[in-house]
Amino acid sequence: MKIFKPWMVVAGAAVALFAGCGGGSGSNLDSNGRPAGEGTDPNGPMTASFASIQSHVFTPICTACHAGASAPRGLRLDSTNSFALLVGVSSAEVSSLKRVAPGDADNSYLIQKLEGHQSVGARMPLGGPYLDAATIALIRQWINNGAQP
Amino acid sequence: MKSWRLWLGVVLTLLFSAAHAEPYLAIRTGLKCVACHVNPTGGGLRNAVGNAFAQNSIPSNALPEALQGWNGSLFDDRLRLGGDLRTATTRTSVSGQPTRSVGGTEQVRLYADVQLVKDYLGAYLDQQVAPGKSERQEAYVRLSTPGLGWYAKAGQFYLPFGWRLQDSLAFVRQLSGINMTVPDKGFELGHESADWSIQLVRSNGPGNKGGVTGHQTTAQAIWMQPWGRVGAAAAQVKSSIGDRQAWGLFAGTTTGPLAWLAEVDLVSDEGYPEGKRRQLATLLEANWLVQQGHNLKLTSEYLDPDRRVAHDNKVRYSLVYEYTPIAFVQLRAGTRKFGGIPQNATDNRRQTFVELHGMF
Numbered sequence: 409m410k411i412f413k414p415w416m417v418v419a420g421a422a423v424a425l426f427a428g429c430g431g432g433s434g435s436n437l438d439s440n441g442r443p444a445g446e447g448t449d450p451n452g453p454m455t456a457s458f459a460s461i462q463s464h465v466f467t468p469i470c471t472a473c474h475a476g477a478s479a480p481r482g483l484r485l486d487s488t489n490s491f492a493l494l495v496g497v498s499s500a501e502v503s504s505l506k507r508v509a510p511g512d513a514d515n516s517y518l519i520q521k522l523e524g525h526q527s528v529g530a531r532m533p534l535g536g537p538y539l540d541a542a543t544i545a546l547i548r549q550w551i552n553n554g555a556q557p
Numbered sequence: 558m559k560s561w562r563l564w565l566g567v568v569l570t571l572l573f574s575a576a577h578a579e580p581y582l583a584i585r586t587g588l589k590c591v592a593c594h595v596n597p598t599g600g601g602l603r604n605a606v607g608n609a610f611a612q613n614s615i616p617s618n619a620l621p622e623a624l625q626g627w628n629g630s631l632f633d634d635r636l637r638l639g640g641d642l643r644t645a646t647t648r649t650s651v652s653g654q655p656t657r658s659v660g661g662t663e664q665v666r667l668y669a670d671v672q673l674v675k676d677y678l679g680a681y682l683d684q685q686v687a688p689g690k691s692e693r694q695e696a697y698v699r700l701s702t703p704g705l706g707w708y709a710k711a712g713q714f715y716l717p718f719g720w721r722l723q724d725s726l727a728f729v730r731q732l733s734g735i736n737m738t739v740p741d742k743g744f745e746l747g748h749e750s751a752d753w754s755i756q757l758v759r760s761n762g763p764g765n766k767g768g769v770t771g772h773q774t775t776a777q778a779i780w781m782q783p784w785g786r787v788g789a790a791a792a793q794v795k796s797s798i799g800d801r802q803a804w805g806l807f808a809g810t811t812t813g814p815l816a817w818l819a820e821v822d823l824v825s826d827e828g829y830p831e832g833k834r835r836q837l838a839t840l841l842e843a844n845w846l847v848q849q850g851h852n853l854k855l856t857s858e859y860l861d862p863d864r865r866v867a868h869d870n871k872v873r874y875s876l877v878y879e880y881t882p883i884a885f886v887q888l889r890a891g892t893r894k895f896g897g898i899p900q901n902a903t904d905n906r907r908q909t910f911v912e913l914h915g916m917f
Contacts, residue, residue, distance in 0.1 A: 431897035431898055476799075483766075484764075
Protein backbone atom coordinates (compact mmCIF):
# COMPACT_ATOMS: atom_id res chain seq x y z
CA MET A 409 0.00 0.00 0.00
CA LYS A 410 1.35 3.40 -0.91
CA ILE A 411 1.81 5.69 2.04
CA PHE A 412 1.72 8.84 -0.06
CA LYS A 413 -1.11 9.47 -2.49
CA PRO A 414 -0.38 11.59 -5.58
CA TRP A 415 -2.44 14.50 -4.25
CA MET A 416 -0.38 14.50 -1.07
CA VAL A 417 2.83 14.70 -3.07
CA VAL A 418 1.44 17.56 -5.15
CA ALA A 419 0.15 19.42 -2.10
CA GLY A 420 3.54 19.01 -0.46
CA ALA A 421 5.20 20.38 -3.57
CA ALA A 422 2.89 23.38 -3.59
CA VAL A 423 3.69 24.16 0.02
CA ALA A 424 7.42 23.75 -0.61
CA LEU A 425 7.29 26.02 -3.64
CA PHE A 426 5.13 28.78 -2.28
CA ALA A 427 6.10 28.87 1.37
CA GLY A 428 9.19 30.94 0.60
CA CYS A 429 9.68 34.53 1.57
CA GLY A 430 8.44 37.55 -0.32
CA GLY A 431 10.60 40.30 -1.70
CA GLY A 432 13.11 42.24 0.34
CA SER A 433 11.98 44.75 2.93
CA GLY A 434 13.72 47.59 1.07
CA SER A 435 15.11 48.97 4.31
CA ASN A 436 17.62 51.81 3.65
CA LEU A 437 17.20 51.41 -0.11
CA ASP A 438 15.87 53.77 -2.73
CA SER A 439 13.09 52.64 -5.00
CA ASN A 440 15.61 51.15 -7.44
CA GLY A 441 16.82 48.81 -4.73
CA ARG A 442 20.15 50.58 -4.38
CA PRO A 443 21.53 51.94 -1.10
CA ALA A 444 20.01 55.32 -0.32
CA GLY A 445 22.28 58.10 -1.58
CA GLU A 446 24.14 55.98 -4.12
CA GLY A 447 22.26 57.33 -7.13
CA THR A 448 19.41 59.59 -8.05
CA ASP A 449 16.33 58.45 -6.18
CA PRO A 450 13.45 58.25 -8.63
CA ASN A 451 10.91 59.51 -6.12
CA GLY A 452 8.62 62.05 -7.70
CA PRO A 453 7.25 62.25 -11.22
CA MET A 454 9.38 61.45 -14.24
CA THR A 455 10.48 64.34 -16.43
CA ALA A 456 11.98 64.66 -19.91
CA SER A 457 15.56 64.80 -18.61
CA PHE A 458 18.25 62.18 -18.96
CA ALA A 459 18.75 61.83 -15.20
CA SER A 460 15.06 61.26 -14.65
CA ILE A 461 14.82 58.73 -17.49
CA GLN A 462 17.84 56.94 -16.10
CA SER A 463 16.41 56.65 -12.60
CA HIS A 464 12.83 55.85 -13.68
CA VAL A 465 13.47 53.55 -16.65
CA PHE A 466 17.03 52.50 -17.43
CA THR A 467 18.18 51.64 -13.91
CA PRO A 468 15.07 49.93 -12.52
CA ILE A 469 13.93 48.14 -15.68
CA CYS A 470 16.58 47.85 -18.39
CA THR A 471 19.57 46.95 -16.21
CA ALA A 472 17.90 43.68 -15.25
CA CYS A 473 19.61 42.43 -18.42
CA HIS A 474 21.53 45.36 -19.92
CA ALA A 475 24.29 45.60 -17.33
CA GLY A 476 27.63 44.05 -16.61
CA ALA A 477 30.07 42.22 -18.83
CA SER A 478 27.40 40.08 -20.52
CA ALA A 479 24.96 42.86 -21.41
CA PRO A 480 23.15 41.87 -24.63
CA ARG A 481 24.80 43.47 -27.67
CA GLY A 482 27.22 45.17 -25.31
CA LEU A 483 24.57 47.74 -24.40
CA ARG A 484 25.02 48.66 -20.74
CA LEU A 485 22.30 50.95 -19.44
CA ASP A 486 23.63 51.61 -15.95
CA SER A 487 23.96 55.24 -14.93
CA THR A 488 27.66 55.42 -15.78
CA ASN A 489 27.50 54.00 -19.30
CA SER A 490 24.05 54.52 -20.73
CA PHE A 491 24.46 58.01 -22.19
CA ALA A 492 27.74 57.20 -23.93
CA LEU A 493 26.36 53.95 -25.35
CA LEU A 494 23.06 55.45 -26.52
CA VAL A 495 23.40 58.96 -27.86
CA GLY A 496 24.77 59.16 -31.39
CA VAL A 497 25.79 55.48 -31.39
CA SER A 498 24.74 53.22 -34.26
CA SER A 499 22.49 50.33 -33.33
CA ALA A 500 24.13 46.90 -33.40
CA GLU A 501 20.93 45.39 -34.79
CA VAL A 502 20.00 48.04 -37.40
CA SER A 503 23.18 49.92 -38.19
CA SER A 504 21.35 52.57 -40.24
CA LEU A 505 19.67 53.79 -37.05
CA LYS A 506 21.28 55.60 -34.16
CA ARG A 507 20.25 54.22 -30.81
CA VAL A 508 19.38 57.79 -29.91
CA ALA A 509 19.45 60.33 -32.74
CA PRO A 510 19.40 63.75 -31.03
CA GLY A 511 16.44 65.76 -32.26
CA ASP A 512 14.87 62.82 -34.10
CA ALA A 513 12.90 60.52 -31.81
CA ASP A 514 11.04 58.90 -34.70
CA ASN A 515 14.30 57.58 -36.15
CA SER A 516 15.87 56.58 -32.87
CA TYR A 517 16.30 52.84 -32.37
CA LEU A 518 15.53 53.19 -28.67
CA ILE A 519 12.07 54.58 -29.36
CA GLN A 520 11.38 51.98 -32.03
CA LYS A 521 12.32 49.18 -29.64
CA LEU A 522 10.17 50.59 -26.86
CA GLU A 523 7.19 51.10 -29.17
CA GLY A 524 7.60 47.72 -30.86
CA HIS A 525 8.18 48.77 -34.46
CA GLN A 526 8.29 45.88 -36.90
CA SER A 527 11.67 46.81 -38.34
CA VAL A 528 13.71 46.39 -35.15
CA GLY A 529 12.77 43.02 -33.73
CA ALA A 530 11.41 42.12 -30.33
CA ARG A 531 9.79 44.85 -28.29
CA MET A 532 11.52 45.93 -25.11
CA PRO A 533 11.45 45.41 -22.19
CA LEU A 534 11.55 41.79 -23.32
CA GLY A 535 8.43 39.99 -22.12
CA GLY A 536 6.95 43.20 -20.66
CA PRO A 537 5.44 44.96 -18.98
CA TYR A 538 6.04 47.52 -21.69
CA LEU A 539 6.40 51.20 -20.92
CA ASP A 540 3.19 53.20 -20.97
CA ALA A 541 2.59 55.89 -23.59
CA ALA A 542 3.24 58.75 -21.15
CA THR A 543 6.67 57.39 -20.22
CA ILE A 544 7.65 56.87 -23.86
CA ALA A 545 6.40 60.37 -24.65
CA LEU A 546 8.81 61.82 -22.10
CA ILE A 547 11.70 59.87 -23.62
CA ARG A 548 10.65 61.13 -27.03
CA GLN A 549 10.59 64.66 -25.69
CA TRP A 550 14.11 64.29 -24.27
CA ILE A 551 15.40 63.08 -27.64
CA ASN A 552 13.58 65.75 -29.64
CA ASN A 553 14.99 68.38 -27.31
CA GLY A 554 18.49 67.31 -28.31
CA ALA A 555 19.13 64.37 -25.96
CA GLN A 556 21.18 66.42 -23.54
CA PRO A 557 23.09 64.67 -20.72
CA MET B 558 3.76 8.33 -47.63
CA LYS B 559 1.54 9.92 -50.26
CA SER B 560 2.89 13.14 -51.69
CA TRP B 561 0.00 15.23 -50.44
CA ARG B 562 0.68 14.00 -46.92
CA LEU B 563 4.32 14.92 -47.37
CA TRP B 564 3.50 18.46 -48.40
CA LEU B 565 0.83 18.79 -45.76
CA GLY B 566 3.46 17.75 -43.27
CA VAL B 567 5.94 20.27 -44.65
CA VAL B 568 3.41 23.08 -44.50
CA LEU B 569 2.38 22.22 -40.97
CA THR B 570 5.99 21.92 -39.94
CA LEU B 571 6.72 25.35 -41.31
CA LEU B 572 3.75 26.73 -39.49
CA PHE B 573 3.98 24.89 -36.24
CA SER B 574 6.87 23.22 -34.55
CA ALA B 575 8.25 23.19 -31.07
CA ALA B 576 10.94 25.79 -30.74
CA HIS B 577 11.99 25.19 -27.23
CA ALA B 578 12.58 22.20 -25.14
CA GLU B 579 11.11 21.92 -21.72
CA PRO B 580 13.64 20.13 -19.56
CA TYR B 581 10.99 18.55 -17.35
CA LEU B 582 10.07 16.29 -20.25
CA ALA B 583 13.62 14.97 -20.32
CA ILE B 584 13.55 14.47 -16.56
CA ARG B 585 10.18 12.74 -16.67
CA THR B 586 11.28 10.32 -19.37
CA GLY B 587 14.92 9.91 -18.35
CA LEU B 588 16.05 10.91 -21.83
CA LYS B 589 18.93 13.16 -22.75
CA CYS B 590 18.31 16.35 -24.72
CA VAL B 591 20.04 14.85 -27.74
CA ALA B 592 17.61 11.94 -27.76
CA CYS B 593 14.87 14.21 -29.13
CA HIS B 594 16.65 17.24 -30.59
CA VAL B 595 18.96 17.81 -33.53
CA ASN B 596 20.95 20.22 -31.39
CA PRO B 597 22.95 18.11 -28.90
CA THR B 598 22.30 20.65 -26.13
CA GLY B 599 18.56 20.64 -26.70
CA GLY B 600 15.91 23.02 -27.90
CA GLY B 601 14.87 23.88 -31.41
CA LEU B 602 14.38 21.35 -34.15
CA ARG B 603 13.39 17.82 -33.16
CA ASN B 604 14.83 14.67 -34.64
CA ALA B 605 12.73 11.65 -35.68
CA VAL B 606 12.55 10.31 -32.12
CA GLY B 607 11.53 13.72 -30.81
CA ASN B 608 8.82 14.00 -33.41
CA ALA B 609 7.46 10.58 -32.55
CA PHE B 610 7.57 11.45 -28.85
CA ALA B 611 5.79 14.75 -29.48
CA GLN B 612 3.07 13.03 -31.44
CA ASN B 613 2.50 10.00 -29.24
CA SER B 614 3.59 10.72 -25.68
CA ILE B 615 2.81 14.37 -25.00
CA PRO B 616 -0.67 15.18 -26.38
CA SER B 617 -3.91 13.94 -24.94
CA ASN B 618 -5.36 12.98 -28.35
CA ALA B 619 -3.98 11.29 -31.43
CA LEU B 620 -3.29 13.24 -34.57
CA PRO B 621 -5.70 13.04 -37.48
CA GLU B 622 -4.81 10.02 -39.56
CA ALA B 623 -3.71 12.19 -42.48
CA LEU B 624 -0.82 13.56 -40.46
CA GLN B 625 0.34 10.42 -38.75
CA GLY B 626 3.69 9.14 -39.88
CA TRP B 627 5.21 12.52 -40.61
CA ASN B 628 8.52 12.78 -38.80
CA GLY B 629 9.83 16.08 -40.10
CA SER B 630 12.46 14.73 -42.48
CA LEU B 631 12.92 14.85 -46.22
CA PHE B 632 15.31 13.12 -48.60
CA ASP B 633 16.17 10.20 -46.34
CA ASP B 634 16.68 12.52 -43.35
CA ARG B 635 19.25 14.62 -45.19
CA LEU B 636 17.00 17.66 -44.77
CA ARG B 637 14.91 18.38 -41.72
CA LEU B 638 12.58 21.38 -41.48
CA GLY B 639 10.73 22.95 -38.62
CA GLY B 640 9.26 26.12 -37.28
CA ASP B 641 7.64 27.69 -34.29
CA LEU B 642 4.75 30.02 -33.71
CA ARG B 643 4.00 31.53 -30.37
CA THR B 644 1.33 34.07 -29.52
CA ALA B 645 0.35 35.38 -26.13
CA THR B 646 -1.94 37.76 -24.33
CA THR B 647 -0.63 39.08 -21.05
CA ARG B 648 -2.43 41.15 -18.45
CA THR B 649 -0.26 43.03 -15.97
CA SER B 650 -1.46 44.58 -12.72
CA VAL B 651 0.73 47.06 -10.87
CA SER B 652 -0.51 48.70 -7.70
CA GLY B 653 -1.55 52.29 -8.31
CA GLN B 654 -1.49 51.94 -12.09
CA PRO B 655 -4.14 50.97 -14.63
CA THR B 656 -4.15 47.28 -15.55
CA ARG B 657 -2.60 46.76 -18.96
CA SER B 658 -3.14 43.98 -21.49
CA VAL B 659 -0.80 43.26 -24.37
CA GLY B 660 -1.27 40.60 -26.99
CA GLY B 661 0.30 39.47 -30.21
CA THR B 662 2.87 37.25 -31.84
CA GLU B 663 5.85 36.63 -29.62
CA GLN B 664 7.87 34.83 -32.24
CA VAL B 665 7.83 32.94 -35.48
CA ARG B 666 10.91 30.87 -36.23
CA LEU B 667 11.98 28.64 -39.07
CA TYR B 668 14.49 25.83 -38.71
CA ALA B 669 16.48 23.76 -41.14
CA ASP B 670 19.10 21.09 -40.68
CA VAL B 671 21.01 19.69 -43.63
CA GLN B 672 23.20 16.61 -43.36
CA LEU B 673 25.96 17.36 -45.81
CA VAL B 674 27.72 14.08 -45.02
CA LYS B 675 25.19 11.87 -43.33
CA ASP B 676 25.93 11.22 -39.63
CA TYR B 677 29.19 13.20 -39.85
CA LEU B 678 28.71 16.75 -41.11
CA GLY B 679 25.62 18.91 -40.81
CA ALA B 680 24.52 22.53 -40.97
CA TYR B 681 21.81 24.00 -38.74
CA LEU B 682 19.80 27.21 -39.07
CA ASP B 683 17.35 28.88 -36.68
CA GLN B 684 15.92 32.05 -38.22
CA GLN B 685 13.47 34.26 -36.35
CA VAL B 686 11.19 35.85 -38.95
CA ALA B 687 8.73 37.66 -36.65
CA PRO B 688 8.12 39.93 -34.87
CA GLY B 689 10.15 42.57 -36.60
CA LYS B 690 12.85 42.01 -39.12
CA SER B 691 14.23 38.59 -39.88
CA GLU B 692 17.05 37.75 -37.52
CA ARG B 693 19.39 34.77 -37.36
CA GLN B 694 19.42 33.09 -33.98
CA GLU B 695 21.55 30.05 -34.66
CA ALA B 696 23.63 29.13 -37.70
CA TYR B 697 26.42 26.60 -37.32
CA VAL B 698 28.12 23.62 -38.88
CA ARG B 699 28.36 20.43 -36.85
CA LEU B 700 30.98 17.76 -37.18
CA SER B 701 30.22 14.57 -35.27
CA THR B 702 30.99 10.93 -34.87
CA PRO B 703 28.06 8.57 -35.52
CA GLY B 704 25.76 8.51 -32.52
CA LEU B 705 27.18 11.86 -31.38
CA GLY B 706 29.85 10.36 -29.14
CA TRP B 707 31.90 13.43 -29.93
CA TYR B 708 30.84 16.51 -31.81
CA ALA B 709 32.02 20.01 -32.63
CA LYS B 710 29.96 23.05 -33.57
CA ALA B 711 31.25 26.25 -35.12
CA GLY B 712 29.20 29.33 -35.84
CA GLN B 713 26.44 31.11 -33.93
CA PHE B 714 24.53 29.22 -31.27
CA TYR B 715 23.09 29.32 -27.77
CA LEU B 716 25.56 28.60 -25.03
CA PRO B 717 25.09 25.64 -22.66
CA PHE B 718 24.48 26.76 -19.09
CA GLY B 719 21.92 25.24 -16.75
CA TRP B 720 18.38 24.25 -17.63
CA ARG B 721 17.43 25.36 -21.13
CA LEU B 722 14.03 26.75 -20.12
CA GLN B 723 11.61 28.16 -22.64
CA ASP B 724 11.01 30.97 -20.14
CA SER B 725 13.95 33.24 -20.93
CA LEU B 726 12.80 35.65 -18.23
CA ALA B 727 13.32 33.16 -15.43
CA PHE B 728 15.72 34.69 -12.91
CA VAL B 729 18.35 32.00 -13.51
CA ARG B 730 18.30 32.64 -17.26
CA GLN B 731 18.21 36.40 -16.86
CA LEU B 732 21.08 36.49 -14.39
CA SER B 733 23.31 34.04 -16.21
CA GLY B 734 22.77 36.04 -19.39
CA ILE B 735 22.57 32.71 -21.21
CA ASN B 736 19.16 31.96 -22.65
CA MET B 737 17.39 31.35 -25.92
CA THR B 738 17.30 35.00 -26.95
CA VAL B 739 21.05 35.69 -26.76
CA PRO B 740 23.15 33.59 -29.14
CA ASP B 741 26.91 33.87 -29.32
CA LYS B 742 29.52 33.13 -31.98
CA GLY B 743 32.20 30.57 -31.30
CA PHE B 744 33.26 26.94 -31.20
CA GLU B 745 31.76 24.14 -29.09
CA LEU B 746 33.24 20.74 -28.40
CA GLY B 747 30.91 18.14 -26.88
CA HIS B 748 30.81 14.57 -25.71
CA GLU B 749 27.75 12.39 -25.17
CA SER B 750 27.87 9.02 -23.42
CA ALA B 751 25.38 6.98 -21.44
CA ASP B 752 26.21 8.72 -18.17
CA TRP B 753 27.61 12.07 -19.27
CA SER B 754 26.83 15.06 -21.42
CA ILE B 755 29.75 17.49 -21.59
CA GLN B 756 30.30 20.75 -23.48
CA LEU B 757 33.19 23.17 -23.71
CA VAL B 758 32.73 26.43 -25.61
CA ARG B 759 34.99 29.26 -26.62
CA SER B 760 33.00 32.24 -27.89
CA ASN B 761 33.08 35.98 -28.36
CA GLY B 762 30.85 36.75 -25.38
CA PRO B 763 27.48 38.38 -26.01
CA GLY B 764 28.54 41.59 -24.25
CA ASN B 765 31.74 42.02 -26.21
CA LYS B 766 30.40 44.22 -28.98
CA GLY B 767 31.33 47.62 -30.36
CA GLY B 768 34.32 48.98 -28.52
CA VAL B 769 34.26 46.23 -25.91
CA THR B 770 36.66 43.39 -26.57
CA GLY B 771 37.19 39.99 -24.98
CA HIS B 772 35.98 36.42 -25.10
CA GLN B 773 33.96 33.89 -23.12
CA THR B 774 34.72 30.33 -22.05
CA THR B 775 31.78 28.17 -21.03
CA ALA B 776 31.81 24.61 -19.72
CA GLN B 777 29.02 22.29 -18.63
CA ALA B 778 28.81 18.68 -17.47
CA ILE B 779 25.68 16.68 -16.74
CA TRP B 780 25.75 13.31 -14.93
CA MET B 781 22.86 11.08 -15.91
CA GLN B 782 21.56 8.47 -13.48
CA PRO B 783 18.40 6.35 -13.27
CA TRP B 784 17.09 8.56 -10.45
CA GLY B 785 17.66 11.80 -12.35
CA ARG B 786 20.57 14.01 -13.29
CA VAL B 787 22.93 16.56 -11.79
CA GLY B 788 24.79 19.22 -13.72
CA ALA B 789 27.40 21.90 -13.17
CA ALA B 790 28.20 24.83 -15.43
CA ALA B 791 30.74 27.61 -15.42
CA ALA B 792 31.28 30.63 -17.63
CA GLN B 793 34.15 33.06 -17.60
CA VAL B 794 33.96 36.31 -19.55
CA LYS B 795 37.15 38.22 -20.25
CA SER B 796 36.16 41.74 -21.18
CA SER B 797 37.81 45.12 -21.50
CA ILE B 798 35.09 46.55 -19.24
CA GLY B 799 35.64 43.98 -16.49
CA ASP B 800 35.62 40.22 -16.11
CA ARG B 801 32.66 38.10 -15.16
CA GLN B 802 32.36 34.62 -13.71
CA ALA B 803 29.17 32.58 -13.51
CA TRP B 804 28.71 29.23 -11.81
CA GLY B 805 25.62 27.07 -11.92
CA LEU B 806 24.48 23.88 -10.23
CA PHE B 807 21.32 22.19 -11.41
CA ALA B 808 19.51 18.93 -10.91
CA GLY B 809 16.33 17.11 -11.84
CA THR B 810 14.47 14.09 -10.55
CA THR B 811 11.00 12.65 -10.23
CA THR B 812 8.81 11.76 -7.25
CA GLY B 813 5.65 9.95 -8.29
CA PRO B 814 3.75 12.12 -10.75
CA LEU B 815 6.07 15.10 -10.20
CA ALA B 816 9.12 16.05 -12.21
CA TRP B 817 11.40 18.41 -10.29
CA LEU B 818 13.94 20.90 -11.57
CA ALA B 819 16.28 22.95 -9.42
CA GLU B 820 19.06 25.37 -10.25
CA VAL B 821 21.34 27.73 -8.32
CA ASP B 822 23.43 30.31 -10.19
CA LEU B 823 26.10 32.60 -8.76
CA VAL B 824 27.55 35.48 -10.75
CA SER B 825 30.48 37.76 -10.02
CA ASP B 826 30.66 40.65 -12.48
CA GLU B 827 33.17 43.51 -12.57
CA GLY B 828 31.31 45.37 -15.30
CA TYR B 829 29.25 47.53 -12.93
CA PRO B 830 29.95 51.20 -12.22
CA GLU B 831 30.61 50.58 -8.53
CA GLY B 832 32.91 47.65 -9.27
CA LYS B 833 32.36 43.96 -8.72
CA ARG B 834 28.80 42.86 -8.05
CA ARG B 835 27.93 39.38 -6.81
CA GLN B 836 24.49 38.03 -7.58
CA LEU B 837 22.50 34.90 -6.85
CA ALA B 838 19.47 33.34 -8.52
CA THR B 839 17.61 30.12 -7.75
CA LEU B 840 14.86 28.11 -9.38
CA LEU B 841 12.67 25.33 -8.03
CA GLU B 842 10.08 23.91 -10.39
CA ALA B 843 7.58 21.09 -10.02
CA ASN B 844 5.67 19.64 -12.96
CA TRP B 845 2.65 17.51 -12.21
CA LEU B 846 1.57 15.18 -14.99
CA VAL B 847 -2.14 15.32 -14.26
CA GLN B 848 -2.77 13.02 -17.19
CA GLN B 849 -1.34 12.73 -20.67
CA GLY B 850 -1.63 16.11 -22.35
CA HIS B 851 -2.12 17.99 -19.08
CA ASN B 852 0.78 19.41 -17.10
CA LEU B 853 0.61 21.71 -14.09
CA LYS B 854 3.78 23.69 -13.51
CA LEU B 855 4.62 25.43 -10.25
CA THR B 856 7.76 27.52 -10.07
CA SER B 857 9.44 29.39 -7.26
CA GLU B 858 12.33 31.72 -8.01
CA TYR B 859 14.62 33.93 -5.95
CA LEU B 860 17.01 36.67 -7.04
CA ASP B 861 19.54 38.58 -5.00
CA PRO B 862 20.68 41.33 -7.40
CA ASP B 863 23.58 42.43 -5.21
CA ARG B 864 24.92 40.26 -2.39
CA ARG B 865 26.45 43.31 -0.66
CA VAL B 866 23.10 45.09 -0.41
CA ALA B 867 20.66 43.76 2.17
CA HIS B 868 16.87 43.63 1.83
CA ASP B 869 16.87 43.98 -1.98
CA ASN B 870 15.91 40.45 -3.02
CA LYS B 871 13.18 39.59 -5.51
CA VAL B 872 10.92 36.57 -5.86
CA ARG B 873 8.79 35.24 -8.68
CA TYR B 874 6.11 32.56 -8.29
CA SER B 875 4.39 30.97 -11.27
CA LEU B 876 1.46 28.64 -11.70
CA VAL B 877 1.03 27.48 -15.30
CA TYR B 878 -1.30 24.93 -16.82
CA GLU B 879 -0.20 23.38 -20.08
CA TYR B 880 -2.73 21.57 -22.22
CA THR B 881 -1.63 19.76 -25.35
CA PRO B 882 -4.78 18.55 -27.09
CA ILE B 883 -2.93 17.23 -30.17
CA ALA B 884 0.67 17.14 -31.25
CA PHE B 885 0.56 20.41 -33.14
CA VAL B 886 -0.92 22.67 -30.50
CA GLN B 887 -0.29 23.59 -26.91
CA LEU B 888 -2.33 26.02 -24.86
CA ARG B 889 -0.77 27.54 -21.76
CA ALA B 890 -2.49 29.66 -19.16
CA GLY B 891 -0.96 30.91 -16.00
CA THR B 892 -0.33 33.53 -13.43
CA ARG B 893 2.85 34.97 -12.02
CA LYS B 894 3.32 36.89 -8.81
CA PHE B 895 6.40 39.03 -8.49
CA GLY B 896 7.76 40.23 -5.18
CA GLY B 897 10.35 42.94 -4.55
CA ILE B 898 11.05 45.90 -2.33
CA PRO B 899 7.85 47.76 -1.41
CA GLN B 900 9.22 51.05 -2.78
CA ASN B 901 8.98 49.69 -6.32
CA ALA B 902 5.44 48.85 -7.37
CA THR B 903 6.50 47.24 -10.65
CA ASP B 904 8.64 44.74 -8.78
CA ASN B 905 5.46 43.63 -7.00
CA ARG B 906 3.29 43.16 -10.05
CA ARG B 907 0.97 40.32 -10.99
CA GLN B 908 0.62 38.86 -14.44
CA THR B 909 -1.87 36.51 -15.99
CA PHE B 910 -1.36 35.14 -19.45
CA VAL B 911 -2.73 32.85 -22.12
CA GLU B 912 -0.39 31.50 -24.76
CA LEU B 913 -0.83 29.47 -27.92
CA HIS B 914 2.12 27.46 -29.15
CA GLY B 915 2.23 25.72 -32.45
CA MET B 916 4.02 22.37 -32.28
CA PHE B 917 4.89 19.57 -34.58
